[in-house]
Structure formats: structure tokens, C-alpha cells
Amino acid sequence: MTHRHTLSSKRYCLDDISAVQEWFHSRQWSDGLPVVPPTEALVGDCLEWALLAPDHLIGVEPVRTRLITAEKVAINAVMAGCLPMHFPVVVAAITAMLQDPFVLHGATASTGGCAVLIVVNGPVRRELGMDATFNALGPGDRASTAIGRAIRLVLYNLLDVRPGQVDRSTLGHPGKLSYCLAEDEENTPWLPLAEERNVPEHASAVTVMAAGAPRQIMNEWTTDPTALLDTFVAEMKACMRHYSIWPGNYAIVVPPQLRAHFDAAGWSKADIRNYVFEHARVRRSEWAECGKGAVVGDKGEREHAALPSPEHLLVIAAGGPAGGFGAVIPPWFGRTSQAVTLAIGACVDCEV
């Protein structure tokens, strides 16, 4: 029998599953959906799978110096429906969110109401049965939904990021329940997102981004890569006009029907990034056309780019096989928060 560490969290005992659910909901320990009761056995299974001691420090929330331990993250992962094999992905995502460039407190407290987008790359996608095809941005496979939900429950219960408490979102968006997808690495010649962001080939990794809701585009009337990208660019410019003009990380999700045209023309992700960087620009005066004339001032001719650099565009291959659709996922608030990519199982503060 495997030795198990003793868990230090407070214990409760109730008569039945209904009483457990009411206990969680009445304390705002859930997001409104039922939870899996985090028993010592289930939580221990997660820790054992990841080879983490309960008191292993995953990180420290930088504004309030909250310590985030493996035990507490595992409890919330179990509640979200995670299996033990999902837990290392949750740990990697939380670790990435705790890195300074992500600006975790601002991103999760802001009235802007973004969610944490998680993109998974590498062999772990297939091991967990993650499906990067049909309904890629909607509910689908068990792992994607549970991993995304675990992130939200960790924010709820370890950082008090509940609506009206630390979470001051005016509107929020549905991705705050779960916003996790895998990249469709098998059906594209493109480099995986994580590999482009310096994770070694064949390593599993997560990328986290403080992200607005996806904005769907459609163009099935051309095979010209530049025309297709003009549609994505138009949506980014619309976001800059209607929401925020400030540059930052944008993500675009490109399904197979559109990818086929890029592949036929020999366009890489880098080619796409360069085109979008050059073309996704608006002038401040355009704000006057959509009701924001009051803040144009004397800077109307100033040009604003959506991306600080081409590398700020995250190009993700995902989606079902048919349909000339794509999605633009905008940043929460310019470059205040930077997307962070981290290999699963990587130590971020180990000496090399």
C-alpha cells in the first residue's frame, strides 16, 4: 500500500450528497454548479498522480501574498470534476498565472471581466482525451471542461475571486465557467503554440491568457490568405473601436477549413502574425464614429496597433472540420497582462 501524506485541511462530515451540495453553495464555495465532494481519498489520488506533497508550494499570489499549496489546488480540482491525470495541467496553469507578467490580481479583479484562457499543447492532450476539433471553444471533452473549471474554483476559494468580492467584473463572460482548449496539432503542419513560445518539442505545456470572450468571424468565400486574414483583422479593429484600443496579446483560433487555404499557400503561423501585425491598426479618430468622440481629443491622427509586436498574436489551430469560421479572442486590457507559457511539470524557480 502506498504511503499517503496527511492532509491538513479542515474536515466536515454530512449525511448525504444533497447536504454536501447545499453546504458548498451556501458558502459560495462553488460557481453555481454541483461539485464533486473533495474527499481525502480523491484529493490524495491527485497529489499522488502529480508526485506532489500536500504542502508543496505552487506559488504565492503576489499582491496579497497568499500561499497556494498543492493540497488546496487538488481539493478544488476534485470539486471541478478533475481526474488525477488532469491535475498536473491544473498545477501548470495555476503556476503560469502566478508569474508576474500575468498580473493575476488585476486580471481577476478588474471590472473588465476577463477569464483565464488555457491552451494545452503536447502529448498530454491525447493522454487526457482532449478534443481540439468539434465545438473547440464550447463544452466538449471531460478534461477541457474540468481543467478550466478547476481554475475558476481555485480563484474562488483560494483568492476570494467571487463576484462582488475580489471579482469586480461588470459583466464577465461565459468563459469564466471554463475556458480551456487543446490545439489540434495532428491536423496541421504549423508549429504548436507552446513550441513557438520556447517550450521544447514534444513537451506538454499550457499557455494562459487573460482573455475576453471569443468573437466569431466567417469567411467561406475566398481561398486567399490575405483576404481571410482581413476578416480576422476587421474583427480585431472592431474590438479596438468598440472595446479597448490598447495593444496586447490577441489569440486567433483557426479551424481546418480556413487552415487548408493557408497550408495550400504555404503560410506559416509567423506569416500570419506578421500580416496581422501590419494590418490590425486603427486611428484614434475612429472612436468618434462609435460614440467615443469625447476621448479623441487632439490625437485623432494617432495610429494604434492591436499588437505591440507580431509575437503578441497567439495563433491556435482548433475547430471542427467543416465551416469557414474562426475566432478572435481579445486581451483583457492591453498589455497589462502578458500571456504566459509553461511546460507541465516545469520548475519555475529551480536553479539550473
Add this chain to the structure above:
Amino acid sequence: MSIEFLDPTHEDARGDFALAPRLETLSGAVVAVVSNGKKGTIPFFDAFERELVETYRVAEVVRMTKGNYSTPVEPELLDEASRWNALVAGIGD
């Protein structure tokens, strides 16, 4: 059959912040005011400053603005904190 389960919260009893000592009087005090930088703070803190000076006889109000709405105040803005008797932080939308 009963179910035993674990507490999912941080269980941190210390609280995130301790209250600063209260001042006995504002008269003659130096009070710093940190804005998050949103436009709504300007008229609000203008009125607040007048109230501090005219009603409470504050000697000096030090106004400053963070570089970003959503990140903590820059350490260099706090370099002179040792000469302040109080600091007020506020947001505005």
C-alpha cells in the same frame, strides 16, 4: 452513508491586511492620496482634498497617480512615505 470532505478555502485566519493605526487628529497632518488613474478620480479627489484642508485643517495633501489602473502602486511613489501621516487609496470609473 455520511460523506467526509475537505475545506477548499485558504483557511488563512490572519486576513490579508491589518488596519493602520488611526490618527487622533488630521490637523497639521500630511496626507497622501493615491489615484488609480481613472478620470473619475480627478473631481472626486479634488473635492476630497478641499475637504481635508478646509474642514480638517490638513497641512499638506500629496496627490499621486499609479501608472496602471490594475497593478499595485509603484514602489518609487512610496519613497517619501515616511513623512506622511496617512495615505488614502481610491479608485474611480
